[in-house]
Amino acid sequence: MAARQIFNPDGFKNIVEDGKATGFQFEFKAQYYRGFTLSILHNISVNVDGEDFAREDICISVHGETFTLDQALTVVDSDYRWEFGEYAAILVKKDGGLAPGKHHIKAVQLIVPSYMPFPTEAVCETDFVIE
Amino acid sequence: MSYDIKRSISLYSYQDEYYDGKLDLEGCLRETAKTGATGVELLAEQMIKRFPLPIEDEEFRADWFAKLDKYGLTPSCYDAFLENRIYSNRTLSLGEQINMMCRDLRLASLLGFPVLRTLVSTPMDVIEGSLEYAAKVNVKIGLEVHAPFSLNSSWADGYMEMITRTGTKHFGFIPDMGIFCKNVPDVLRDKARRQGAKEECLKIVDDAYAARVAKGFVKIKYDLDLGKANMEYRMANGMKEMMEAVEKAGGGPADMMYAGTSFTYSWSDPQDLIDNIDYIFHTHAKFYNVHEDYVETAVAIPEVVAAYKKAGYKGFLSSEYEGGEHLRDVGVDSIEQCRRHQEALRRAIEG
Numbered sequence: 001m002a003a004r005q006i007f008n009p010d011g012f013k014n015i016v017e018d019g020k021a022t023g024f025q026f027e028f029k030a031q032y033y034r035g036f037t038l039s040i041l042h043n044i045s046v047n048v049d050g051e052d053f054a055r056e057d058i059c060i061s062v063h064g065e066t067f068t069l070d071q072a073l074t075v076v077d078s079d080y081r082w083e084f085g086e087y088a089a090i091l092v093k094k095d096g097g098l099a100p101g102k103h104h105i106k107a108v109q110l111i112v113p114s115y116m117p118f119p120t121e122a123v124c125e126t127d128f129v130i131e
Numbered sequence: 132m133s134y135d136i137k138r139s140i141s142l143y144s145y146q147d148e149y150y151d152g153k154l155d156l157e158g159c160l161r162e163t164a165k166t167g168a169t170g171v172e173l174l175a176e177q178m179i180k181r182f183p184l185p186i187e188d189e190e191f192r193a194d195w196f197a198k199l200d201k202y203g204l205t206p207s208c209y210d211a212f213l214e215n216r217i218y219s220n221r222t223l224s225l226g227e228q229i230n231m232m233c234r235d236l237r238l239a240s241l242l243g244f245p246v247l248r249t250l251v252s253t254p255m256d257v258i259e260g261s262l263e264y265a266a267k268v269n270v271k272i273g274l275e276v277h278a279p280f281s282l283n284s285s286w287a288d289g290y291m292e293m294i295t296r297t298g299t300k301h302f303g304f305i306p307d308m309g310i311f312c313k314n315v316p317d318v319l320r321d322k323a324r325r326q327g328a329k330e331e332c333l334k335i336v337d338d339a340y341a342a343r344v345a346k347g348f349v350k351i352k353y354d355l356d357l358g359k360a361n362m363e364y365r366m367a368n369g370m371k372e373m374m375e376a377v378e379k380a381g382g383g384p385a386d387m388m389y390a391g392t393s394f395t396y397s398w399s400d401p402q403d404l405i406d407n408i409d410y411i412f413h414t415h416a417k418f419y420n421v422h423e424d425y426v427e428t429a430v431a432i433p434e435v436v437a438a439y440k441k442a443g444y445k446g447f448l449s450s451e452y453e454g455g456e457h458l459r460d461v462g463v464d465s466i467e468q469c470r471r472h473q474e475a476l477r478r479a480i481e482g
Contacts, residue, residue, distance in 0.1 A: 004147070004459040033177060036214075040219075078181045078182060113212065114213065115213065115251070118358060
Protein backbone atom coordinates (compact mmCIF):
# COMPACT_ATOMS: atom_id res chain seq x y z
CA MET A 1 0.00 0.00 0.00
CA ALA A 2 1.12 3.54 -0.66
CA ALA A 3 0.32 7.01 0.59
CA ARG A 4 -2.43 8.93 -1.20
CA GLN A 5 -1.36 10.74 -4.35
CA ILE A 6 -2.67 14.30 -4.52
CA PHE A 7 -0.66 15.93 -7.32
CA ASN A 8 -0.29 14.63 -10.86
CA PRO A 9 3.46 14.00 -11.11
CA ASP A 10 3.32 14.76 -14.85
CA GLY A 11 1.27 17.95 -14.43
CA PHE A 12 3.97 20.47 -13.54
CA LYS A 13 4.99 22.76 -16.39
CA ASN A 14 5.49 26.32 -17.43
CA ILE A 15 2.78 28.08 -19.44
CA VAL A 16 4.35 29.39 -22.64
CA GLU A 17 2.63 32.01 -24.80
CA ASP A 18 4.25 33.36 -28.00
CA GLY A 19 7.47 31.69 -27.01
CA LYS A 20 7.50 33.39 -23.61
CA ALA A 21 6.81 31.76 -20.23
CA THR A 22 3.97 33.68 -18.57
CA GLY A 23 3.35 31.36 -15.65
CA PHE A 24 3.19 27.76 -14.53
CA GLN A 25 0.57 25.12 -13.97
CA PHE A 26 0.01 22.01 -11.93
CA GLU A 27 -2.74 19.42 -11.43
CA PHE A 28 -4.19 18.02 -8.24
CA LYS A 29 -7.26 16.23 -6.93
CA ALA A 30 -9.79 17.82 -4.57
CA GLN A 31 -9.29 16.65 -1.00
CA TYR A 32 -12.94 16.05 -0.33
CA TYR A 33 -14.95 12.86 -0.48
CA ARG A 34 -17.29 13.75 -3.33
CA GLY A 35 -17.53 15.95 -6.41
CA PHE A 36 -18.81 19.50 -5.98
CA THR A 37 -19.72 22.65 -7.86
CA LEU A 38 -16.81 25.07 -8.16
CA SER A 39 -19.01 27.60 -6.34
CA ILE A 40 -18.10 26.06 -2.97
CA LEU A 41 -14.38 26.25 -3.70
CA HIS A 42 -13.72 29.48 -1.86
CA ASN A 43 -9.99 29.66 -2.43
CA ILE A 44 -6.83 28.00 -3.62
CA SER A 45 -3.67 29.54 -2.27
CA VAL A 46 -0.35 28.75 -3.90
CA ASN A 47 3.16 29.06 -2.54
CA VAL A 48 6.21 27.86 -4.46
CA ASP A 49 9.64 27.92 -2.80
CA GLY A 50 8.33 30.41 -0.24
CA GLU A 51 6.78 32.78 -2.79
CA ASP A 52 3.04 33.49 -2.42
CA PHE A 53 0.89 34.25 -5.46
CA ALA A 54 -2.02 36.68 -5.55
CA ARG A 55 -5.55 35.23 -5.71
CA GLU A 56 -6.28 37.15 -8.92
CA ASP A 57 -3.30 35.51 -10.62
CA ILE A 58 -4.67 32.00 -10.05
CA CYS A 59 -7.15 30.18 -12.32
CA ILE A 60 -8.73 26.74 -12.19
CA SER A 61 -9.44 24.63 -15.23
CA VAL A 62 -11.88 21.71 -15.34
CA HIS A 63 -13.19 19.86 -18.39
CA GLY A 64 -11.73 22.38 -20.82
CA GLU A 65 -13.01 25.60 -19.24
CA THR A 66 -10.85 27.97 -17.23
CA PHE A 67 -12.16 30.26 -14.48
CA THR A 68 -10.56 32.83 -12.21
CA LEU A 69 -11.11 32.02 -8.55
CA ASP A 70 -13.70 34.80 -8.35
CA GLN A 71 -15.54 33.43 -11.40
CA ALA A 72 -15.44 29.93 -9.90
CA LEU A 73 -17.64 31.16 -7.03
CA THR A 74 -20.59 31.38 -9.45
CA VAL A 75 -20.01 28.15 -11.39
CA VAL A 76 -22.79 25.62 -10.69
CA ASP A 77 -22.98 23.92 -14.11
CA SER A 78 -22.96 20.10 -14.00
CA ASP A 79 -20.33 19.92 -16.76
CA TYR A 80 -17.83 21.93 -14.73
CA ARG A 81 -17.90 20.28 -11.34
CA TRP A 82 -14.64 19.25 -9.71
CA GLU A 83 -15.37 15.53 -9.82
CA PHE A 84 -14.22 13.17 -7.09
CA GLY A 85 -10.90 11.56 -8.01
CA GLU A 86 -10.29 13.85 -11.01
CA TYR A 87 -7.45 16.28 -11.45
CA ALA A 88 -8.14 19.98 -11.94
CA ALA A 89 -5.42 22.13 -13.50
CA ILE A 90 -4.34 25.23 -11.60
CA LEU A 91 -2.82 28.02 -13.69
CA VAL A 92 -0.66 30.64 -12.00
CA LYS A 93 0.64 33.85 -13.60
CA LYS A 94 4.36 34.44 -13.13
CA ASP A 95 6.54 36.35 -15.56
CA GLY A 96 9.18 34.01 -16.91
CA GLY A 97 7.58 30.98 -15.29
CA LEU A 98 9.54 28.76 -12.94
CA ALA A 99 13.25 28.10 -13.45
CA PRO A 100 14.20 24.60 -14.61
CA GLY A 101 15.08 22.36 -11.69
CA LYS A 102 13.71 21.33 -8.32
CA HIS A 103 10.90 23.18 -6.54
CA HIS A 104 8.55 22.79 -3.60
CA ILE A 105 4.86 23.66 -3.71
CA LYS A 106 2.37 24.23 -0.91
CA ALA A 107 -1.17 24.72 -2.17
CA VAL A 108 -4.21 24.98 0.10
CA GLN A 109 -7.75 24.07 -1.02
CA LEU A 110 -10.50 25.87 0.86
CA ILE A 111 -13.71 23.91 0.28
CA VAL A 112 -16.89 25.10 2.01
CA PRO A 113 -19.73 22.55 1.94
CA SER A 114 -22.99 24.13 3.11
CA TYR A 115 -23.52 21.76 5.99
CA MET A 116 -20.12 21.80 7.65
CA PRO A 117 -19.64 23.81 10.84
CA PHE A 118 -16.10 24.62 9.71
CA PRO A 119 -14.65 24.83 6.17
CA THR A 120 -12.35 22.10 4.87
CA GLU A 121 -8.84 23.44 4.52
CA ALA A 122 -6.62 20.92 2.76
CA VAL A 123 -2.89 21.62 2.74
CA CYS A 124 -1.23 19.90 -0.22
CA GLU A 125 2.56 19.83 -0.51
CA THR A 126 5.09 18.16 -2.76
CA ASP A 127 8.48 18.49 -4.40
CA PHE A 128 8.53 18.68 -8.18
CA VAL A 129 10.82 19.33 -11.11
CA ILE A 130 10.44 21.73 -14.01
CA GLU A 131 12.22 20.31 -17.06
CA MET B 132 -40.07 -8.55 19.04
CA SER B 133 -39.30 -10.09 15.69
CA TYR B 134 -36.62 -8.28 13.79
CA ASP B 135 -35.41 -8.24 10.19
CA ILE B 136 -31.91 -6.79 10.12
CA LYS B 137 -30.31 -6.68 6.68
CA ARG B 138 -26.76 -5.71 5.72
CA SER B 139 -25.79 -3.00 3.25
CA ILE B 140 -22.62 -1.12 2.33
CA SER B 141 -22.43 2.60 1.72
CA LEU B 142 -20.15 3.12 -1.27
CA TYR B 143 -18.68 6.00 0.73
CA SER B 144 -16.64 3.19 2.30
CA TYR B 145 -14.71 2.59 -0.93
CA GLN B 146 -13.80 6.23 -1.48
CA ASP B 147 -10.04 5.74 -1.32
CA GLU B 148 -10.05 3.04 -3.99
CA TYR B 149 -12.38 5.17 -6.12
CA TYR B 150 -10.16 8.23 -5.65
CA ASP B 151 -7.14 6.21 -6.80
CA GLY B 152 -9.02 4.89 -9.83
CA LYS B 153 -8.78 1.29 -8.58
CA LEU B 154 -12.57 0.93 -8.36
CA ASP B 155 -15.28 2.55 -10.45
CA LEU B 156 -18.98 2.51 -9.57
CA GLU B 157 -19.41 -1.02 -10.89
CA GLY B 158 -16.26 -2.15 -9.07
CA CYS B 159 -17.73 -0.84 -5.81
CA LEU B 160 -20.98 -2.75 -6.45
CA ARG B 161 -18.99 -5.91 -7.19
CA GLU B 162 -16.99 -5.56 -3.96
CA THR B 163 -20.18 -4.90 -1.99
CA ALA B 164 -21.77 -8.10 -3.27
CA LYS B 165 -18.62 -10.10 -2.45
CA THR B 166 -19.00 -9.28 1.26
CA GLY B 167 -22.45 -10.88 1.42
CA ALA B 168 -24.22 -7.54 1.84
CA THR B 169 -27.51 -7.32 -0.04
CA GLY B 170 -28.04 -3.58 0.15
CA VAL B 171 -26.20 -0.66 -1.42
CA GLU B 172 -26.13 2.95 -0.31
CA LEU B 173 -25.00 5.62 -2.77
CA LEU B 174 -23.66 9.16 -2.64
CA ALA B 175 -24.64 10.22 -6.15
CA GLU B 176 -22.36 13.26 -6.00
CA GLN B 177 -19.42 10.99 -5.23
CA MET B 178 -19.66 8.43 -8.00
CA ILE B 179 -22.00 9.83 -10.64
CA LYS B 180 -20.18 12.40 -12.72
CA ARG B 181 -22.04 15.47 -14.03
CA PHE B 182 -24.53 15.19 -11.18
CA PRO B 183 -27.49 15.19 -11.44
CA LEU B 184 -27.86 14.96 -15.23
CA PRO B 185 -27.17 11.24 -15.85
CA ILE B 186 -29.89 10.22 -13.38
CA GLU B 187 -32.43 11.93 -15.65
CA ASP B 188 -31.28 9.70 -18.49
CA GLU B 189 -33.29 6.51 -19.05
CA GLU B 190 -30.34 4.61 -20.49
CA PHE B 191 -28.21 5.41 -17.44
CA ARG B 192 -30.93 4.16 -15.12
CA ALA B 193 -31.45 0.97 -17.11
CA ASP B 194 -27.72 0.32 -16.75
CA TRP B 195 -27.86 1.06 -12.99
CA PHE B 196 -30.69 -1.41 -12.44
CA ALA B 197 -28.99 -4.00 -14.67
CA LYS B 198 -25.84 -3.77 -12.52
CA LEU B 199 -27.85 -4.09 -9.30
CA ASP B 200 -29.48 -7.15 -10.79
CA LYS B 201 -26.13 -8.60 -11.87
CA TYR B 202 -24.72 -8.33 -8.35
CA GLY B 203 -27.94 -9.15 -6.49
CA LEU B 204 -28.13 -5.79 -4.71
CA THR B 205 -31.05 -3.72 -3.48
CA PRO B 206 -30.91 0.09 -3.14
CA SER B 207 -30.97 0.93 0.58
CA CYS B 208 -30.34 4.65 0.98
CA TYR B 209 -29.51 7.69 -1.16
CA ASP B 210 -27.26 10.22 0.56
CA ALA B 211 -28.23 13.78 -0.33
CA PHE B 212 -26.41 17.02 0.45
CA LEU B 213 -28.68 19.98 0.76
CA GLU B 214 -26.22 22.49 -0.67
CA ASN B 215 -28.15 25.50 0.60
CA ARG B 216 -25.09 27.73 0.47
CA ILE B 217 -24.15 26.85 -3.08
CA TYR B 218 -23.61 30.58 -3.62
CA SER B 219 -21.08 32.15 -1.29
CA ASN B 220 -23.01 35.41 -0.88
CA ARG B 221 -26.30 34.03 0.45
CA THR B 222 -28.24 31.08 1.80
CA LEU B 223 -30.94 29.73 -0.50
CA SER B 224 -34.47 30.85 0.34
CA LEU B 225 -36.86 28.42 1.98
CA GLY B 226 -38.64 27.80 -1.33
CA GLU B 227 -35.37 27.15 -3.14
CA GLN B 228 -34.28 24.72 -0.45
CA ILE B 229 -37.57 22.82 -0.60
CA ASN B 230 -37.20 22.61 -4.39
CA MET B 231 -33.69 21.22 -3.95
CA MET B 232 -34.92 18.65 -1.44
CA CYS B 233 -37.74 17.62 -3.80
CA ARG B 234 -35.24 17.31 -6.66
CA ASP B 235 -33.15 14.97 -4.52
CA LEU B 236 -36.19 12.94 -3.45
CA ARG B 237 -37.05 12.52 -7.11
CA LEU B 238 -33.48 11.47 -7.99
CA ALA B 239 -33.52 8.94 -5.15
CA SER B 240 -36.81 7.52 -6.36
CA LEU B 241 -35.57 7.31 -9.97
CA LEU B 242 -32.68 5.12 -8.79
CA GLY B 243 -34.98 2.94 -6.68
CA PHE B 244 -33.98 4.14 -3.21
CA PRO B 245 -36.69 3.96 -0.53
CA VAL B 246 -34.83 6.31 1.83
CA LEU B 247 -33.02 9.63 1.43
CA ARG B 248 -30.42 10.63 3.99
CA THR B 249 -30.44 14.31 4.86
CA LEU B 250 -27.91 16.06 7.09
CA VAL B 251 -28.34 17.70 10.49
CA SER B 252 -27.87 21.09 8.84
CA THR B 253 -31.23 20.73 7.04
CA PRO B 254 -33.63 23.33 8.47
CA MET B 255 -36.74 21.78 9.95
CA ASP B 256 -39.10 23.85 7.78
CA VAL B 257 -37.35 22.52 4.66
CA ILE B 258 -38.09 18.97 5.77
CA GLU B 259 -41.67 19.84 6.67
CA GLY B 260 -42.14 21.58 3.33
CA SER B 261 -40.93 18.47 1.46
CA LEU B 262 -43.09 15.88 3.23
CA GLU B 263 -45.97 16.00 0.77
CA TYR B 264 -43.62 15.36 -2.14
CA ALA B 265 -41.80 12.63 -0.19
CA ALA B 266 -45.14 10.86 0.26
CA LYS B 267 -45.94 11.29 -3.42
CA VAL B 268 -42.71 9.62 -4.61
CA ASN B 269 -42.74 7.32 -1.56
CA VAL B 270 -39.21 8.08 -0.39
CA LYS B 271 -38.65 8.54 3.33
CA ILE B 272 -36.48 11.41 4.52
CA GLY B 273 -34.07 10.21 7.19
CA LEU B 274 -32.24 12.75 9.29
CA GLU B 275 -28.75 11.49 10.05
CA VAL B 276 -28.06 11.45 13.77
CA HIS B 277 -24.32 11.88 13.60
CA ALA B 278 -21.92 12.66 16.44
CA PRO B 279 -22.04 15.04 18.25
CA PHE B 280 -25.85 14.82 17.89
CA SER B 281 -27.93 12.19 19.65
CA LEU B 282 -31.41 10.75 19.99
CA ASN B 283 -33.29 11.44 23.24
CA SER B 284 -32.06 15.04 23.30
CA SER B 285 -33.61 18.49 23.10
CA TRP B 286 -32.25 18.58 19.54
CA ALA B 287 -34.22 15.44 18.60
CA ASP B 288 -37.32 16.60 20.52
CA GLY B 289 -37.96 19.37 17.98
CA TYR B 290 -38.11 16.82 15.18
CA MET B 291 -40.29 14.48 17.24
CA GLU B 292 -42.72 17.33 17.77
CA MET B 293 -42.88 17.82 13.99
CA ILE B 294 -43.48 14.10 13.41
CA THR B 295 -46.29 14.07 15.96
CA ARG B 296 -47.87 17.29 14.74
CA THR B 297 -47.86 16.36 11.03
CA GLY B 298 -48.46 12.63 11.51
CA THR B 299 -45.96 12.00 8.71
CA LYS B 300 -44.83 8.50 7.86
CA HIS B 301 -42.10 9.88 5.60
CA PHE B 302 -39.67 11.36 8.07
CA GLY B 303 -37.53 9.79 10.76
CA PHE B 304 -33.97 9.22 11.92
CA ILE B 305 -30.88 7.51 10.54
CA PRO B 306 -28.56 6.86 13.49
CA ASP B 307 -24.87 6.89 12.64
CA MET B 308 -23.10 4.31 14.79
CA GLY B 309 -20.32 6.82 15.46
CA ILE B 310 -22.60 7.93 18.33
CA PHE B 311 -21.80 4.62 20.02
CA CYS B 312 -18.02 4.96 20.40
CA LYS B 313 -16.69 3.57 23.66
CA ASN B 314 -13.28 5.12 23.03
CA VAL B 315 -11.34 7.13 20.46
CA PRO B 316 -10.53 4.93 17.42
CA ASP B 317 -7.00 3.46 17.42
CA VAL B 318 -6.34 4.58 13.83
CA LEU B 319 -6.53 8.21 14.98
CA ARG B 320 -4.22 7.55 17.92
CA ASP B 321 -1.70 5.79 15.67
CA LYS B 322 -1.79 8.67 13.20
CA ALA B 323 -1.13 11.12 16.05
CA ARG B 324 1.85 8.96 17.08
CA ARG B 325 3.25 8.99 13.55
CA GLN B 326 2.99 12.77 13.67
CA GLY B 327 4.96 12.88 16.92
CA ALA B 328 2.32 12.93 19.66
CA LYS B 329 3.39 12.31 23.26
CA GLU B 330 2.02 9.29 25.14
CA GLU B 331 1.31 11.48 28.17
CA CYS B 332 -0.90 13.78 26.11
CA LEU B 333 -2.72 10.91 24.40
CA LYS B 334 -3.50 9.52 27.83
CA ILE B 335 -4.97 12.83 29.02
CA VAL B 336 -7.31 12.81 26.01
CA ASP B 337 -8.22 9.11 26.36
CA ASP B 338 -8.89 9.52 30.09
CA ALA B 339 -11.09 12.55 29.43
CA TYR B 340 -13.05 10.55 26.83
CA ALA B 341 -13.50 7.66 29.27
CA ALA B 342 -14.71 10.14 31.90
CA ARG B 343 -17.28 11.56 29.47
CA VAL B 344 -18.52 8.05 28.65
CA ALA B 345 -18.80 7.21 32.38
CA LYS B 346 -20.54 10.47 33.27
CA GLY B 347 -22.64 10.80 30.13
CA PHE B 348 -22.08 13.38 27.39
CA VAL B 349 -23.72 16.81 27.74
CA LYS B 350 -25.98 16.90 24.66
CA ILE B 351 -25.81 19.36 21.80
CA LYS B 352 -28.67 21.82 21.29
CA TYR B 353 -30.65 22.62 18.14
CA ASP B 354 -29.11 25.62 16.37
CA LEU B 355 -28.81 26.24 12.64
CA ASP B 356 -25.48 27.90 13.42
CA LEU B 357 -23.67 24.56 13.60
CA GLY B 358 -20.31 26.10 14.46
CA LYS B 359 -21.81 27.82 17.50
CA ALA B 360 -23.75 24.72 18.60
CA ASN B 361 -20.60 22.64 18.22
CA MET B 362 -18.39 24.99 20.23
CA GLU B 363 -20.96 25.18 23.05
CA TYR B 364 -21.19 21.40 23.07
CA ARG B 365 -17.41 21.02 23.23
CA MET B 366 -17.06 23.52 26.06
CA ALA B 367 -19.91 21.90 28.03
CA ASN B 368 -18.06 18.59 27.71
CA GLY B 369 -14.84 19.93 29.18
CA MET B 370 -12.84 20.67 26.05
CA LYS B 371 -11.23 23.82 27.46
CA GLU B 372 -9.93 22.08 30.59
CA MET B 373 -8.69 19.13 28.56
CA MET B 374 -6.89 21.31 26.00
CA GLU B 375 -5.22 23.23 28.83
CA ALA B 376 -4.04 19.97 30.41
CA VAL B 377 -2.62 18.80 27.07
CA GLU B 378 -0.87 22.13 26.59
CA LYS B 379 0.55 22.01 30.10
CA ALA B 380 1.95 18.54 29.37
CA GLY B 381 3.85 20.04 26.46
CA GLY B 382 1.43 19.04 23.71
CA GLY B 383 2.42 19.93 20.16
CA PRO B 384 0.35 20.05 16.93
CA ALA B 385 -0.15 16.25 16.82
CA ASP B 386 -1.42 16.19 20.41
CA MET B 387 -3.73 19.12 19.70
CA MET B 388 -5.05 17.37 16.57
CA TYR B 389 -5.78 14.25 18.62
CA ALA B 390 -7.40 16.24 21.41
CA GLY B 391 -9.60 18.29 19.08
CA THR B 392 -10.65 15.31 16.95
CA SER B 393 -11.63 13.31 20.04
CA PHE B 394 -14.69 15.57 20.25
CA THR B 395 -16.02 14.29 16.92
CA TYR B 396 -16.85 10.93 18.55
CA SER B 397 -19.49 10.35 21.18
CA TRP B 398 -21.21 7.75 23.27
CA SER B 399 -24.98 7.36 23.53
CA ASP B 400 -26.79 4.63 25.42
CA PRO B 401 -27.97 1.97 22.90
CA GLN B 402 -31.29 2.10 24.79
CA ASP B 403 -31.88 5.29 22.74
CA LEU B 404 -32.42 3.05 19.70
CA ILE B 405 -35.09 1.03 21.49
CA ASP B 406 -36.87 4.19 22.66
CA ASN B 407 -36.99 5.63 19.13
CA ILE B 408 -37.34 2.50 16.99
CA ASP B 409 -40.65 3.57 15.42
CA TYR B 410 -38.82 6.46 13.75
CA ILE B 411 -35.68 4.61 12.62
CA PHE B 412 -35.75 3.07 9.13
CA HIS B 413 -32.08 3.02 8.13
CA THR B 414 -28.73 2.98 9.92
CA HIS B 415 -25.22 4.11 9.06
CA ALA B 416 -23.04 1.40 10.52
CA LYS B 417 -20.06 3.70 10.92
CA PHE B 418 -16.72 2.02 11.69
CA TYR B 419 -13.07 2.95 11.92
CA ASN B 420 -10.92 -0.17 12.15
CA VAL B 421 -12.08 -3.77 12.38
CA HIS B 422 -9.25 -6.01 13.53
CA GLU B 423 -8.46 -9.49 12.20
CA ASP B 424 -10.52 -10.98 15.03
CA TYR B 425 -13.56 -8.96 13.83
CA VAL B 426 -13.49 -6.60 16.80
CA GLU B 427 -14.05 -2.94 15.89
CA THR B 428 -11.75 -0.46 17.61
CA ALA B 429 -14.36 1.97 18.93
CA VAL B 430 -17.96 1.26 17.94
CA ALA B 431 -19.83 -1.05 20.31
CA ILE B 432 -21.17 -3.32 17.55
CA PRO B 433 -22.43 -6.20 19.79
CA GLU B 434 -24.30 -3.86 22.17
CA VAL B 435 -25.81 -1.80 19.36
CA VAL B 436 -26.95 -4.82 17.35
CA ALA B 437 -28.38 -6.37 20.53
CA ALA B 438 -30.43 -3.19 21.06
CA TYR B 439 -31.70 -3.32 17.47
CA LYS B 440 -32.75 -6.93 17.94
CA LYS B 441 -34.52 -6.17 21.18
CA ALA B 442 -36.32 -3.26 19.54
CA GLY B 443 -37.47 -5.38 16.58
CA TYR B 444 -35.64 -3.29 13.98
CA LYS B 445 -36.57 -3.93 10.38
CA GLY B 446 -34.06 -2.29 8.11
CA PHE B 447 -30.49 -2.12 6.92
CA LEU B 448 -27.27 -1.69 8.82
CA SER B 449 -25.15 -0.01 6.17
CA SER B 450 -21.36 -0.21 6.61
CA GLU B 451 -19.73 3.20 6.47
CA TYR B 452 -15.95 2.99 6.72
CA GLU B 453 -14.32 6.13 7.99
CA GLY B 454 -10.91 4.93 9.15
CA GLY B 455 -9.24 5.52 5.80
CA GLU B 456 -8.81 9.24 6.33
CA HIS B 457 -6.35 8.44 9.13
CA LEU B 458 -4.28 6.08 6.99
CA ARG B 459 -3.65 8.15 3.89
CA ASP B 460 0.00 8.64 4.78
CA VAL B 461 0.56 4.88 4.93
CA GLY B 462 -2.14 3.31 2.72
CA VAL B 463 -5.79 2.32 2.96
CA ASP B 464 -7.49 -1.04 2.32
CA SER B 465 -11.21 -0.34 2.41
CA ILE B 466 -12.05 -3.61 0.68
CA GLU B 467 -10.58 -5.70 3.50
CA GLN B 468 -12.07 -3.38 6.13
CA CYS B 469 -15.56 -3.73 4.64
CA ARG B 470 -15.19 -7.50 4.43
CA ARG B 471 -14.29 -7.67 8.12
CA HIS B 472 -17.02 -5.25 9.15
CA GLN B 473 -19.71 -7.18 7.29
CA GLU B 474 -18.54 -10.35 9.01
CA ALA B 475 -18.63 -8.57 12.39
CA LEU B 476 -22.20 -7.43 11.65
CA ARG B 477 -23.21 -10.89 10.46
CA ARG B 478 -21.93 -12.50 13.64
CA ALA B 479 -23.73 -9.96 15.81
CA ILE B 480 -26.99 -10.31 13.89
CA GLU B 481 -26.97 -14.10 13.55
CA GLY B 482 -25.23 -14.83 16.83
